[in-house]
Amino acid sequence: MSLEMLKDHETVRTAPVSEAEALVDVRGLSLWYGAKQALYGISVRFPRNQVTAIIGPSGCGKSTLLRSLNRMNDLVPGVRVEGEVLYEGVNIYDPRVDPVAVRRHIGMVFQKPNPFPKTIFENVAFGLRLLGVKGSELEDRVVEALKRAALWEEVKLSGGQQQRLCIARAIAVEPPLLLMDEPTSALDPIATQAIEDLILELKARYTVVIVTHNMQQAARVSDRTLFMHLGVLVEEGPTEELFTKPKHPYTEAYITGRFG
Ligand SMILES: Nc1ncnc2c1ncn2[C@@H]1O[C@H](COP(=O)(O)OP(=O)(O)OP(=O)(O)O)[C@@H](O)[C@H]1O
Ligand SMILES: [Mg+2]
Numbered sequence: 603m604s605l606e607m608l609k610d611h612e613t614v615r616t617a618p619v620s621e622a623e624a625l626v627d628v629r630g631l632s633l634w635y636g637a638k639q640a641l642y643g644i645s646v647r648f649p650r651n652q653v654t655a656i657i658g659p660s661g662c663g664k665s666t667l668l669r670s671l672n673r674m675n676d677l678v679p680g681v682r683v684e685g686e687v688l689y690e691g692v693n694i695y696d697p698r699v700d701p702v703a704v705r706r707h708i709g710m711v712f713q714k715p716n717p718f719p720k721t722i723f724e725n726v727a728f729g730l731r732l733l734g735v736k737g738s739e740l741e742d743r744v745v746e747a748l749k750r751a752a753l754w755e756e757v758k759l760s761g762g763q764q765q766r767l768c769i770a771r772a773i774a775v776e777p778p779l780l781l782m783d784e785p786t787s788a789l790d791p792i793a794t795q796a797i798e799d800l801i802l803e804l805k806a807r808y809t810v811v812i813v814t815h816n817m818q819q820a821a822r823v824s825d826r827t828l829f830m831h832l833g834v835l836v837e838e839g840p841t842e843e844l845f846t847k848p849k850h851p852y853t854e855a856y857i858t859g860r861f862g
Pocket of ligand 2: 664665666813
């Protein structure tokens with residue numbers, strides 16, 4: 603599977619998304635980390651109120667593409683971007699656009715949730731902070747104090763609860779676009795199912811883009827799927843079609859488990 607063979611290749615598209623249906627319209631997006639090119643001329647539209655999954659082998663650029671949709675990559679030194687990402691028709695890479703304002707409109711949920719119900723944490727941390735205790739020592743001592751006060755069992759959140767808390771935080775500001783990077787990869791099957799159910803409910807109000815390593819998950823939650831390889835968008839289309847009738851030999855090889 604060589605990059606030379608893929609680079610100039612046109613993305614295979616099934617039932618393409620029209621301009622009117624798209625909340626986000628990515629046009630010819632290329633991205634470099636320093637000298638290393640991570641995305642090659644990606645063009646794709648993300649339809650409103652649908653879930654789009656991004657799949658592909660490790661290192662193919664899934665997270666990079668996802669982060670490009672809210673300019674999170676701008677935080678990485680040495681990143682260069684070419685092409686456009688139109689959000690409601692506005693190119694978010696236009697020099698006049700403030701990246702902080704972009705990130706405020708677009709919610710993001712990560713692989714590893716933040717571990718604390720903040721107000722409880724801050725209550726217990728109050729005195730420790732005054733004493734200058736910081737970082738992991740602060741976290742450890744807060745947990746220890748909660749345990750000694752016999753409150754820990756009631757206030758600690760499971761992994762799935764933590765992730766739902768992070769989703770709540772992301773949607774509290776009602777962002778039209780919600781980006782999720784492997785939100786269930788650290789969770790057990792029951793917690794994963796709760797998150798998947800939530801994603802299906804969320805799409806009535808939001809447009810969701812989810813990166814996942816789990817092809818069954820992509821099949822369960824998404825309306826459309828993008829298959830990437832070596833920074834190239836190889837194929838995209840309705841999820842069921844992509845999984846049952848892949849058109850590109852690389853897509854077929856990946857979904858049948860022959861590489862990746
Ligand atoms: N901050 C960075 N600096 C330099 N190179 C990076 C950086 N982040 C990612 N890369 C490189 O860009 C390419 C795409 O990485 P990316 O993290 O987008 O892949 P991915 O598909 O999300 O992989 P995974 O499935 O392992 O999460 C990889 O070759 C990676 O090494
Ligand atoms: Mg990733």
